[in-house]
Amino acid sequence: MTLRIGMIGPGGMGKAHIERIHTVISGGRVVAVSDVNPDNAKAVAEQIDGTAYATSAELINSPDVDAIMIASYGPAHKPDVIAAIEAGKYVFCEKPLAPTAAECEEIMAAEQKAGKKLVTVGFMRRFDASYREMKKILDDGEVGEALMVHCAHRNPTVPEMYTWDMAINDTAIHEIDTMRWLLGEEFVSARVDKPKKTSLRFEHLQDPLVLILTSESGVRVDDEVFVNCQYGYDIQCELVAEQGVVRLGDQELVHRADKLGRRNRLTMDHNQRFGQAFVTEVQEWITAVSQDRHTGSDSWDGYAAAVVCDAGVAALTADGEVPITMIERPALYA
Amino acid sequence: MTLRIGMIGPGGMGKAHIERIHTVISGGRVVAVSDVNPDNAKAVAEQIDGTAYATSAELINSPDVDAIMIASYGPAHKPDVIAAIEAGKYVFCEKPLAPTAAECEEIMAAEQKAGKKLVTVGFMRRFDASYREMKKILDDGEVGEALMVHCAHRNPTVPEMYTWDMAINDTAIHEIDTMRWLLGEEFVSARVDKPKKTSLRFEHLQDPLVLILTSESGVRVDDEVFVNCQYGYDIQCELVAEQGVVRLGDQELVHRADKLGRRNRLTMDHNQRFGQAFVTEVQEWITAVSQDRHTGSDSWDGYAAAVVCDAGVAALTADGEVPITMIERPALYA
Amino acid sequence: MTLRIGMIGPGGMGKAHIERIHTVISGGRVVAVSDVNPDNAKAVAEQIDGTAYATSAELINSPDVDAIMIASYGPAHKPDVIAAIEAGKYVFCEKPLAPTAAECEEIMAAEQKAGKKLVTVGFMRRFDASYREMKKILDDGEVGEALMVHCAHRNPTVPEMYTWDMAINDTAIHEIDTMRWLLGEEFVSARVDKPKKTSLRFEHLQDPLVLILTSESGVRVDDEVFVNCQYGYDIQCELVAEQGVVRLGDQELVHRADKLGRRNRLTMDHNQRFGQAFVTEVQEWITAVSQDRHTGSDSWDGYAAAVVCDAGVAALTADGEVPITMIERPALYA
Amino acid sequence: MTLRIGMIGPGGMGKAHIERIHTVISGGRVVAVSDVNPDNAKAVAEQIDGTAYATSAELINSPDVDAIMIASYGPAHKPDVIAAIEAGKYVFCEKPLAPTAAECEEIMAAEQKAGKKLVTVGFMRRFDASYREMKKILDDGEVGEALMVHCAHRNPTVPEMYTWDMAINDTAIHEIDTMRWLLGEEFVSARVDKPKKTSLRFEHLQDPLVLILTSESGVRVDDEVFVNCQYGYDIQCELVAEQGVVRLGDQELVHRADKLGRRNRLTMDHNQRFGQAFVTEVQEWITAVSQDRHTGSDSWDGYAAAVVCDAGVAALTADGEVPITMIERPALYA
Ligand SMILES: [Mg+2]
Ligand SMILES: [Mg+2]
Ligand SMILES: [Mg+2]
Ligand SMILES: [Mg+2]
Missing domain, CATH: 3.40.50.720 (NAD(P)-binding Rossmann-like Domain)
Structure with a gap:
């Protein structure tokens, strides 16, 4: 059994x-x-x-x-x-x-x-209660159709071995999968914007960066990847739809007021946040x-993530948008 | 195994x-x-x-x-x-x-x-992550000694068979146990205040009521019991200590903004809130x-809850404070 | 002009x-x-x-x-x-x-x-935008009739010259007036509860204390007066009504996330909060x-505040409730 | 006088x-x-x-x-x-x-x-208390250097006469000025992304759109302009800096809990929000x-806004980034 x-x-x-x-x-x-x-x-x-x-x-x-x-x-x-x-x-x-x-x-x-x-x-x-609630609100039609999603994936720090492509393949891959699942469609193009770099990182790294994805129906997803943000493991997601916006909640267990203000602790890693x-x-x-x-x-989800990651990595050094092309979806994964 | x-x-x-x-x-x-x-x-x-x-x-x-x-x-x-x-x-x-x-x-x-x-x-x-975090902050000495706790126990509605003593024995009993555990001490007196009654209840019931408990060291706990609040199952707890206050967080999975404002859903029963x-x-x-x-x-916790509930029920009809007396704590439960 | x-x-x-x-x-x-x-x-x-x-x-x-x-x-x-x-x-x-x-x-x-x-x-x-919004919601009948109000009046510290009666006459007087105005009725009794004292105060002072007022129609107001709370000037008010509760907002200008958590500054005195x-x-x-x-x-408001303060001060040393009696309201103040 | x-x-x-x-x-x-x-x-x-x-x-x-x-x-x-x-x-x-x-x-x-x-x-x-607090935190060095700012400018609806360029010249112009002031530097390029359009708009309009600006030092500002968001006048701003992030507060006067959840009203126009x-x-x-x-x-601020708006309008129909070139800053405006 x-x-x-x-x-x-x-x-x-x-x-x-x-x-x-x-x-x-x-x-x-x-x-x-x-x-x-x-x-x-x-x-x-x-x-x-x-x-x-x-x-x-x-x-x-x-x-x-x-x-x-x-x-x-x-x-x-x-x-x-x-x-x-x-x-x-x-x-x-x-x-x-x-x-x-x-x-x-x-x-x-x-x-x-x-x-x-x-x-x-x-x-x-996909198993996080907050993302699931967001998807339910969208799927139930409570806010109309999705138009944009603003994501942020922030980690306190990363070690020196963390290279640029990992920002896509290891970090943004989570938003890539979650957004495919949330929106129920595939992405057709990727672009990477490169903001001012934080001084609090290893020299070789572009950190932060912003990955911008466009879906088949035109939904625009931006994902701020900032892996040396110092302050916490902070996963943000705001869905902007035709009749309202939905954000992940604060994940706070308690909040307190003391000499440092009214505040709640932040999670410091993915085990805390997604335990x-x-x-x-x-x-x-x-x-x-x-x-x-x-x-x-x-497996199709695994494949799609790989394809989008490839485009994202290409976009790291490309000028402008990188198109995303997938094979036809086999019937097994329809 | x-x-x-x-x-x-x-x-x-x-x-x-x-x-x-x-x-x-x-x-x-x-x-x-x-x-x-x-x-x-x-x-x-x-x-x-x-x-x-x-x-x-x-x-x-x-x-x-x-x-x-x-x-x-x-x-x-x-x-x-x-x-x-x-x-x-x-x-x-x-x-x-x-x-x-x-x-x-x-x-x-x-x-x-x-x-x-x-x-x-x-x-x-005692197994809720928010209450546990509150207790940890208190036990770690981060806010000094506890002085007061403000609790609220609100249910949307109760059926006609819900009688007055149940407000203590079935409802407030949760705060009674949780507060004993949070504070690490026993209560020495109970009082019940009777605010204006909501019209949205069965006639026989005093709803809301406020149970006020005093601990051995003088910590004052008030517990608003309001079992026909209509809007949700809303469990509030604010610990007031010498150097700061700590409250249970909002328990929100997501929050949204739409024509009804910026808002998050409330839980509607104890299974949702404490699942x-x-x-x-x-x-x-x-x-x-x-x-x-x-x-x-x-068992001592079970005994202590019973004793405090007895005092709480007595306080429903008493004028003023009802003293709480317990047997000496057996060594097994030290 | x-x-x-x-x-x-x-x-x-x-x-x-x-x-x-x-x-x-x-x-x-x-x-x-x-x-x-x-x-x-x-x-x-x-x-x-x-x-x-x-x-x-x-x-x-x-x-x-x-x-x-x-x-x-x-x-x-x-x-x-x-x-x-x-x-x-x-x-x-x-x-x-x-x-x-x-x-x-x-x-x-x-x-x-x-x-x-x-x-x-x-x-x-009475001129604070948050209290006014609360009163408007109540007066517009959006939450049904008021049943209870939970207030807290917290100051960081007070000097040695601050005596016990000032907790009523100088501090709680604000809630006394604001609650009369919010509820649109008079108070008929006052009681003072004396929780465990903070160690961070001058020896002569009972701090915190809780003033409990009952209105003509039975609305119960509790006002936690805690004038050495250390952490800020924190004015709380939660109106509990038949169909919903309304609280003063956080008064935050911005909130930030940094190594101390997700947080916003608190006001430190009444000029900041009520400027x-x-x-x-x-x-x-x-x-x-x-x-x-x-x-x-x-003037009637000034008189009523004085009468309630007198009862509050009497309640500091009384055992239990102190009744509040007012003269008949002159027509000029109807 | x-x-x-x-x-x-x-x-x-x-x-x-x-x-x-x-x-x-x-x-x-x-x-x-x-x-x-x-x-x-x-x-x-x-x-x-x-x-x-x-x-x-x-x-x-x-x-x-x-x-x-x-x-x-x-x-x-x-x-x-x-x-x-x-x-x-x-x-x-x-x-x-x-x-x-x-x-x-x-x-x-x-x-x-x-x-x-x-x-x-x-x-x-520039006179809004929340933006001023954000700027003070940045200028005081409390969060390190600015790297990115995420803005959103949402209006409930706009009339038919509102044309595409107005999204830049009348709407985004506010973020353009505020970000120049917040960051204390000029922008060097503009781009416009065009997400899926809401169905709740007049046909001729691209709504929402995202204006992306890059400053001299490389700070990336994105400004979501969504003028038919239906739900409110919602001005968001999140400054992402090297050691922390700062967001505009909720602007809530009160929050309430009722059958619609825990919620606060949103402002519906700029007079409410920025009165x-x-x-x-x-x-x-x-x-x-x-x-x-x-x-x-x-006047320099007026000039700079005009130049950036010109670039923003050009970016509406350009493919990719539009460079922004300004005259040398006259000494009078140093
Ligand atoms: Mg995994
Ligand atoms: Mg149980
Ligand atoms: Mg005054
Ligand atoms: Mg203007």
């Missing part, structure tokens, strides 16, 4: 998923682990009283594993996702599904061959898989 | 607990049911593929049941709680622990004889019991 | 009124000054290029003075107010109208003899007087 | 200024009027008991007029402003100073010849002029 999960590549995110599954989520258990570093696999397996497999292929094909979670390095995702599909097992793959659109297409080909959606991509914001979204995401996946249902983002 | 739980008296609250345990909580499963109405026991048992017991005593003493949850009618709690204690099993009992202080004393006597805290009373607000607190409460209980640890409110 | 105003007793408040009248208010000018300290009168007169009078009586009766403002010490108010009435001149008297109800009655007697409302008492909150209300108050008075109209609080 | 003001072209804005000056502003009086429509001049003059002049030139040169206010149609401004300068009189000119940069240059030439700043342009937001800013603007001008001082926006 308990879903037996095999975890591939448990680093920080994978271990956090294990912790969640074992302490605050119903219906699943991580029973198997594999890792490019066998010592890590062994250590994690020991902690959870599970089995360490020598290779991800063995783990995927083990009869003792019902479903797969992939938390390895992005470039390693493709073969494991495809192997899981070929084994007929549901697979939860952390974002990105794969670093290139071409790899995502291969995954979709395998999935279409299997004739069934098995892949869920780990875009957790509950991660729990809901994995819970809904385990529940769905246990009932042989797909849930959450699918 | 999964905690096997026996549920006594599954009405609305009990069924909600079962639903939570089976869908979004880790480590437990309700496997047994009993009810004064055997048909209800049978129906619920069937739904969860569990066993219906003819009596609560049989359920409690079954070797197939590790821990007990009691969600029956308050007056029925005592014998079951004591039976669970005598069986050496952890028991989660919905509030009130028992309707009278005398019964709570009997429970404490049994528990002291067992020499171990086994009873948890279902006061869920996550209920989950956390039961999760923490299952986790603790699985590790043979007590967690949450204990 | 310019209203020629004579100012009696220009201390801090009087000078602030002069400054306002001469720099940001239309239609008036302070042309004459008197003071128990003739040097002060001379100094102020010189600054404004006006005339210093040896006595307030001479100032009041001067043909060069159209209207009177009294900003002297409260115990000195009565004879000057009466002299102004007898001279047939409009008079703006800072609160309190007079320290005792008996003196206020003498003033009302003089005014009734004059047959015309000439006296305005300086209760500036615009003072301007509006005096502007409306000058405009009205120039048109031979009365405006603002009248 | 009272500043005698001559008003040219009193339409809606001019009459509002007269009303303010005569009822809530100190130190000035409108004593003379002229208008292209002599009947209007006569009617207004009668109301204020002043003199109607046949031409603006006569009004400007009258010895009975100390200072000039121009509230006529923008294309008519230039000759009157120059005449006032040549008469050596201070002149308050409603925005725009003149519709073209060339005309503004003529005005600056005249003013330089006069050797003294005499012209104030009516950009009232006090208008008063402060005119008061400060009258006070300054009475002391022979210049205050507020000067």
Whole structure:
């Protein structure tokens, strides 16, 4: 009755998923682990009283594993996702599904061959209660049609290894997926604006930057990416529609008044801000898989994010807009 | 490894607990049911593929049941709680622990004889993230000592069967427990003020009323109980301390601006407002019991709530303050 | 065309009124000054290029003075107010109208003899845009009838000379007047609750305290008076009505997010918080007087405040409620 | 001692200024009027008991007029402003100073010849308490250097005669001036993005649009102009700086909770939102002029706004960025 999960590549995110599954989520258990570093696999397996497999292929094909979670390095995702599909097992793959659109297409080909959606991509914001409420208000027609969305993605700081393209591929990718989901349409062009740089960053980085996306119907999304804003992990989103605007709430637990003013604490990282979204995401996946249902983002979402990210990265050095072209959407993902 | 739980008296609250345990909580499963109405026991048992017991005593003493949850009618709690204690099993009992202080004393006597805290009373607000943040700020000394707390407990409406004493025993009891926990001290007196009555209520009811409690150290707590406020389920709490004040946040998921102004939705009942607190409460209980640890409110908390409620009810018709006297706190609950 | 105003007793408040009248208010000018300290009168007169009078009586009766403002010490108010009435001149008297109800009655007697409302008492909150909006919502019937009002009057600190009765006579008097005006009825009883004292105060003072007033129709007003709250000048007011609640807004000019959280500055004194209300108050008075109209609080309001303050002071040492009895309201003030 | 003001072209804005000056502003009086429509001049003059002049030139040169206010149609401004300068009189000119940069240059030439700043342009937001607080925080270095500003300028609706260029020349011009003032630098390029159009507008209009400006130091300002947003007059501004962000506050007088949620009213037009800013603007001008001082926006500000508006209008139909080139700043405006 308990879903037996095999975890591939448990680093920080994978271990956090294990912790969640074992302490605050119903219906699943991580029973198997594999890792490019066998010592890590062994250590994690020991902690959870599970089995360490020598290779991800063995783990995927083990009869003792019902479903797969992939938390390895992005470039390693493709073969494991495809192997899981070929084994007929549901697979939860952390974002990105794969670093290139071409790899995502291969995954979709395998999935279409299997004739069934098995892949869920780990875009957790779709599970955040505030974003969900925003989408519900929009979908219920309470504010008319969407015209614009103003997003901001702010992190206190990033380390020196954070390079320019990561602003798109690792940071803005969250807004890219969330906006596709919120609006229910694809993007057709990307542009990047480069404001004055903060002095509080490593020299090589353009920070902040603004990614501007246009959707099929013309909705304009701007996403301020500012990863050295110093003050907090601050995720803003304001939907501007024909008859009203909707913003994410303040996420404040309490507010206080003291000598520093009337104030509330800000979250400092994505675990604080989206901790509950991660729990809901994995819970809904385990529940769905246990009932042989797909849930959450699918391979097409992974592909679309990859395509938009490619355009966004191109826009970093392009002059003006970069068009976004996608393959036709396969029927499986209609 | 999964905690096997026996549920006594599954009405609305009990069924909600079962639903939570089976869908979004880790480590437990309700496997047994009993009810004064055997048909209800049978129906619920069937739904969860569990066993219906003819009596609560049989359920409690079954070797197939590790821990007990009691969600029956308050007056029925005592014998079951004591039976669970005598069986050496952890028991989660919905509030009130028992309707009278005398019964709570009997429970404490049994528990002291067992020499171990086994009873948890279902006061869920202690598990609400906002109240917890407030308590942390106070306990960390960030605002100095508490001097006053202003509470409001507002419900949209109540049915005709809601009587005056229920304003204390069913409604204000939440603030009574939460304030004891927040302040870490007992109350020594209660008074009830009776404002102008709303016309939008059944004739027999004093609504709103204000319960005023004084703690051992002199902290003054006022609790506005207004159960026909029409507009929402609105739980307010403002802690006034020596160097600052702390309030519960707005609990808004999003806010919007439209023709009705800048606004956010209000919760309409305790399940909406405290849904996550209920989950956390039961999760923490299952986790603790699985590790043979007590967690949450204990029998002393149940006793103290009963005593303060008695004083509150007396204050409904008394002129002025009603003193609150408790027995000496047994060492087990120190 | 310019209203020629004579100012009696220009201390801090009087000078602030002069400054306002001469720099940001239309239609008036302070042309004459008197003071128990003739040097002060001379100094102020010189600054404004006006005339210093040896006595307030001479100032009041001067043909060069159209209207009177009294900003002297409260115990000195009565004879000057009466002299102004007898001279047939409009008079703006800072609160309190007079320290005792008996003196206020003498003033009302003089005014009734004059047959015309000439006296305005300086209760500036009636001119605050937020309180006015609250009153408009109530008067327009948008939230049904008022049932309770929760007020808080918090100051950062007070000096050692601030005595207990001043918590009523100087501090709570603002809520007393504002609530009479908001609710449109009189209070019939007063009680004072004494919470735990802050350690950050002079030893002789009960701080905070809570004044509880009941109106004719049963509306319950509580007013937390906390004059050493450390963190700001924080005026709170929440009206609880049958179909909704209304609170004063945050008064924030901007809010910011930085390392201290998401926050806005608090006002630190009544000039910051009610600066615009003072301007509006005096502007409306000058405009009205120039048109031979009365405006603002009248002598009855001054009397009623004095009676309620007396009860409040009695309640400081009384056990329980102190009844409030007023004379019948003269027709002039109907 | 009272500043005698001559008003040219009193339409809606001019009459509002007269009303303010005569009822809530100190130190000035409108004593003379002229208008292209002599009947209007006569009617207004009668109301204020002043003199109607046949031409603006006569009004400007009258010895009975100390200072000039121009509230006529923008294309008519230039000759009157120059005449006032040549008469050596201070002149308050409603925005725009003149519709073209060339005309503004003529005005600056005249003013330089006069050797003294005499012209104030009516950009009232510089006098809004919230914008001023934002600027103070920035200028005080509390949040580091400015990097970006996100603005929104939303109106409920506009009439059919509102054309596309007005979105820049009449609407965005406010942000153009306010951002120049806030940042203390000039803009070097403009671009316009065209989101999906709202269906709730006249067909000919692109609404909303986003104007993007870049300053000399690289600060990026985006200004969402949405003049048929339906729900209110909503002016948003968020300054993103190196160490924190600052936003305009909510401008709420009260907030309430009722069946529609927790909410506060929005302002519905610029008079509601900026009513006090208008008063402060005119008061400060009258006070300054009475002391022979210049205050507020000067001719250079009027010129710069015109140049940026020209670029903004060009950007409406251009592909990509339009560069902004200004003449060298004359020493008089340094
Ligand atoms: Mg994720
Ligand atoms: Mg409970
Ligand atoms: Mg006053
Ligand atoms: Mg203007």
